[in-house]
Amino acid sequence: MPDNFGGEIAPMPVPPVGARLDLPEAGEWKRVSPKYVMVEIVGTIVFLLIVCAVTGFLWLVLEQDWALWVGGAVALITLISLVLEPRRVRSIGYQLRADDLLFRRGIMYQRFVSVPYGRMQLVDITRGPVARILGLADLKFVTAAASSGVAIPGLAEADADALRDRLVELAESRRAGL
Incomplete structure (x- = not known):
């Protein structure tokens, strides 16, 4: 297929219909609590x-x-x-990668969101009444982009606290340029 400058453009491979978007190089997905x-x-x-x-x-x-x-x-x-x-609930997962946190959710309409550590401005933990009884918490991230609000629901309270501390540490190091 020719481009506007007289050269050839290699056709993009098209995934088969119904193929899932899997990111094998990304690593192991961590899931939320079954509770x-x-x-x-x-x-x-x-x-x-x-x-x-x-x-x-x-x-x-x-x-x-x-x-x-x-x-x-x-x-x-x-x-x-x-x-x-x-x-x-089983479709919700997240990964800590080298430069960002990758979040996914959804059955029919899958949503993948990548939040770079250096862009995180606030990492917040919330606990609703039912979640508090079950020992769960939600971890929310705020970035400069209003549309990129990500929340990882259903984490064990200890895991949410540890993940928040780790993400704050990574965000500060990335913003400082280390």
């Missing part, structure tokens, strides 16, 4: 209960028949999501 499934399930059940309460109120008190159909559809989608929660 994180419970955090997601509890959150989904609370959402389902709220939908049922609002639907019941609209249908019984305000006599809005359409609310039953909308509430039923949202409840069905929520129940399907509940079944997929374990697989969704």
